[in-house]
Amino acid sequence: MADRYLSLTGTAPGRFLTRRLGLPQPAELIRWSPQRPALPGPLLHLTAGKSALDLAPVLGRTGLAAGDRDPAAVVLDATGVRDVGTLAEVHAALHPVVRSVAPSGRVLGLGAPLDPADHHQSAAQQALEGFTLPYPRLRSRGGTPTLGKEIGRGRTVNLVRLTDAGAAESTLRFLLSPRSAYVSGQVIEVGGTEVTAPAGWERPFDGRTALVTGAARGIGEAVAGTLARDGARVVVLDVPAAEADARRVAERLGGTALALDITAADAGERIADALPGGLDVLVHNAGITRDRRLANMPADRWRSVLEVNLGGVLRTTDALLAGGALRAGGRIVATASIAGLAGNAGQTNYGASKAGIAGLVRSLAPRALAGHGVTVNAVAPGFIETRMTAAIPLLLREAGRRMNSLAQGGLPVDVAETTAWLAHPASGAVNGQVVRVCGQSLLGA
Numbered sequence: 001m002a003d004r005y006l007s008l009t010g011t012a013p014g015r016f017l018t019r020r021l022g023l024p025q026p027a028e029l030i031r032w033s034p035q036r037p038a039l040p041g042p043l044l045h046l047t048a049g050k051s052a053l054d055l056a057p058v059l060g061r062t063g064l065a066a067g068d069r070d071p072a073a074v075v076l077d078a079t080g081v082r083d084v085g086t087l088a089e090v091h092a093a094l095h096p097v098v099r100s101v102a103p104s105g106r107v108l109g110l111g112a113p114l115d116p117a118d119h120h121q122s123a124a125q126q127a128l129e130g131f132t133l134p135y136p137r138l139r140s141r142g143g144t145p146t147l148g149k150e151i152g153r154g155r156t157v158n159l160v161r162l163t164d165a166g167a168a169e170s171t172l173r174f175l176l177s178p179r180s181a182y183v184s185g186q187v188i189e190v191g192g193t194e195v196t197a198p199a200g201w202e203r204p205f206d207g208r209t210a211l212v213t214g215a216a217r218g219i220g221e222a223v224a225g226t227l228a229r230d231g232a233r234v235v236v237l238d239v240p241a242a243e244a245d246a247r248r249v250a251e252r253l254g255g256t257a258l259a260l261d262i263t264a265a266d267a268g269e270r271i272a273d274a275l276p277g278g279l280d281v282l283v284h285n286a287g288i289t290r291d292r293r294l295a296n297m298p299a300d301r302w303r304s305v306l307e308v309n310l311g312g313v314l315r316t317t318d319a320l321l322a323g324g325a326l327r328a329g330g331r332i333v334a335t336a337s338i339a340g341l342a343g344n345a346g347q348t349n350y351g352a353s354k355a356g357i358a359g360l361v362r363s364l365a366p367r368a369l370a371g372h373g374v375t376v377n378a379v380a381p382g383f384i385e386t387r388m389t390a391a392i393p394l395l396l397r398e399a400g401r402r403m404n405s406l407a408q409g410g411l412p413v414d415v416a417e418t419t420a421w422l423a424h425p426a427s428g429a430v431n432g433q434v435v436r437v438c439g440q441s442l443l444g445a
Contacts (some may be wrong), residue, residue, distance in 0.1 A: 003260065007385070010028060024407035026154070026403050026405075027152075028154070029182065030154070031178050031413065031414075032177065037063065037065050039176070040102070041105065042070075043065065043071060044075070045066065045074045046075065048093050049089060051078075052080070053077055053079055053110070053165050054165060058169045058172055062172065062176045070102050073108065076094060076104075076170075076175070078128055080414055081086070081160070082125075087131075101151070106155065106158075106176055107158075108172070108175050111160070111162075123260075129159060139257070140228070144423050158184060158186075158191075159187045159188070161187065164190075164192045169382070169423070170424045170426040171188060171190055174417075179418075179421070182437055183414070183437055184440035185436065185441075186435055188435065190430055191430075193428050195387070195426075195428045195429055196426065198426055203231035205280075205425070209275065209278070209279050210233070210423065211237055212237065212285055214232060214234060215236040215263075216249055217387070218239070219415050220286070221236075221249050223283055223412075223419050223420075225416065229283065234250070234255035236261075237271070246259060264311040275325060280327055280331070281333070282332045283356075283423070283431065284328045284332070286309075288309065289350050290350075293346050302349045310352075314360060317332060321368060328372065330375075333419050333422045334360065334379075335380075337381060338351070338355065338380050338382045339354055340380070341354075341380055341436070357434075358380075358434045361376050365377070375431040378434070380434055380436045380438070381414075381436075382439060383400040383403070404441045406439035420436050
């Protein structure tokens with residue numbers, strides 16, 4: 001369903017009216033397209049503290065030329081911030097330029113891991129999250145940046161903790177591109193794992209096989225389409241009742257369809273049998289809702305949501321890892337939700353299942369990488385414009401759209417682009433992360 005309010009605020013009368021009434025003024029976001037693969041404008045690289053990072057080669061490959069007037073992106077390297085005194089350099093660097101960032105631009109802070117042996121460094125580096133985040137990351141390992149709440153006009157603010165610029169190249173490319181239009185308020189940790197760049201950054205999944213569950217429509221269809229666009233051979237999995245739609249999607253993408261109930265006890269074995277050559281990317285997207293307040297929720301509603309959204313994911317992942325169906329260098333990306341990170345009335349079952357996904361990711365990620373060479377991450381969508389959200393009553397739908405710093409709903413492609421980044425062959429240093437795709441949702445903040 002079209003966002004008519006967003007269309008209204010794109011007109012001169014609409015801007016005047018909403019400004020006079022003090023209403024949200026969302027800006028149309030710049031998203032990736034073949035005609036617009038990069039943000040329109042230069043990149044400004046700033047430093048606070050003494051940094052040891054050599055960012056110039058990586059930043060030079062983002063598609064953004066260096067410049068200091070009306071930047072499309074500002075990168076602040078604050079990895080050298082080690083005490084309260086050098087925090088003043090963060091203010092000194094950003095204060096003169098923050099207003100000049102182009103609409104739908106990016107502000108990206110780079111921080112260092114907290115040093116448990118140096119409480120001054122840890123305090124200063126945690127302060128970077130306070131500068132961008134009003135509270136510690138707590139459960140979501142992300143939050144709602146203070147600067148992101150202020151900056152407006154479709155701009156996003158994120159923080160990446162890293163030790164090696166090369167290992168973070170896929171992350172920097174993503175966050176400094178139109179692909180990350182609806183990702184804001186995130187703290188993303190990138191390890192020092194050695195990564196291998198793909199033969200071509202335009203089609204990084206060439207020669208790779210990806211399976212997407214719940215891919216017959218909505219977000220799953222968008223994920224399958226994005227991975228296919230980037231070169232993957234896609235297997236479109238959905239329940240037998242959606243087989244016709246799954247076949248339609250697979251045919252359009254040049255992939256194959258697999259009709260299968262993910263909750264079946266032998267789902268993992270059947271997937272492995274259907275892919276004798278192995279699997280490189282596993283995207284757990286299948287999910288259902290059965291909303292009702294807990295006091296009125298029958299046990300079958302609780303069980304069905306937990307079984308589809310969490311139980312099937314756990315069993316299938318275990319079977320594919322144990323059977324060696326996921327090749328070394330593989331990627332697992334599961335779909336969580338901000339409902340599982342911040343809660344939502346009437347969704348105790350759904351929230352529990354999606355919080356369980358976050359727990360799965362953080363526990364399995366180090367073991368899957370060490371034992372199988374596979375990374376495990378999750379995306380946590382906020383309000384995304386789908387058929388499900390179109391069925392929400394008008395006032396609740398409008399509240400869902402506006403309750404984020406971008407003041408609008410996201411699109412399925414926003415989740416798909418984030419999933420493709422986490423599944424990227426060069427994202428091997430990104431592991432155990434739960435990344436919210438929510439426009440910096442105010443829910444739970």
